């Protein structure tokens with residue numbers, strides 16, 4: 001099952017023991033020095049530097065740490081208002097308990113489970129401790145939730161006196177010893193595969209996916225392994241007869257984009273192990289926005305609208321280029337008398353689509369179009385994150401899905417023929433205002 005771990009290209013030089021960190025010179029099953037069976041071997045072991053770290057059954061692990069009486073018992077963290085499982089420990093999982101399962105079902109599956117109410121404050125505290133330890137390895141830490149993050153360990157070998165692969169193993173040991181919970185680590189050349197790798201051998205896992213094997217490895221995996229392919233979208237693909245990533249590898253980019261819009265492009269690239277998203281540290285840009293000052297002040301909605309559209313497209317293009325998304329849309333207006341108005345709205349999911357930025361901005365703008373003459377209009381997004389969870393295909397709202405598909409098509413055309421090749425109905429023919437002067441801020 002874990003072909004990656006048994007890659008035929010294994011080089012005996014390229015291996016170490018996860019317990020004593022001793023390099024391994026033979027192909028023995030156990031460590032030459034301490035006898036541990038936890039050996040990692042991979043031909044690309046010492047050239048990979050992109051890591052994903054994920055704590056194992058985080059909430060449950062913290063509860064077990066704080067109450068040793070729970071240690072060998074099935075523990076479920078959850079309940080409360082929503083009455084669902086937040087986290088199940090691995091013992092409870094053996095009985096079939098899963099996250100997001102209604103509590104009554106979980107207790108049917110595992111009647112002897114001990115249910116603990118979540119203590120979010122405590123988990124946030126412990127999550128921060130883990131993060132602080134990550135930041136001691138590299139400043140390039142990108143948290144994606146309370147208990148997981150991407151780390152780019154490129155160029156840290158001198159600092160640590162160890163290659164990234166070993167730094168990662170030493171980190172996992174240190175978390176166990178100092179914080180009292182376990183983590184799983186994935187090491188690869190890109191984010192997509194590092195995240196898949198960390199999920200492989202949970203708990204206390206460590207898996208490596210190299211460039212050499214990426215395509216053949218992915219071919220054997222279900223499409224749901226691709227980020228953005230949730231249950232609903234997987235059903236759409238299944239209706240088209242596509243279940244495995246290997247099938248996507250045989251399809252043309254144009255075909256995939258024609259069928260699935262922006263997602264088609266994602267499917268094309270990720271199925272081939274192409275993912276050039278960088279690790280964006282937490283303290284990076286806090287927002288991406290674009291604004292313009294008018295030559296003459298504008299009060300009318302009809303005149304503001306095309307400007308808002310053009311600015312939204314500009315913001316979207318920058319988000320797409322950086323591989324990031326924002327969850328809060330911020331509208332900025334400056335009136336004739338230099339009074340600043342900012343209005344913002346949080347979305348259900350982060351977005352990088354011009355259409356969503358525009359329509360949210362438009363909603364906010366309508367309330368401000370009260371006859372005031374404006375000299376400046378700006379739109380942007382904050383609450384930035386990786387675009388991994390951005391704009392999930394929304395099958396409930398068919399209209400928004402259609403717009404997303406159209407936007408994917410527009411992006412492709414613009415890639416090919418340049419920005420001005422395609423103007424949308426909002427900006428078409430609006431001349432000067434359609435492409436406002438460069439006036440960007442970060």
Ligand SMILES: [Mg+2]
Pocket residue numbers: 054055056057058147148
């Ligand atoms: Mg986790």
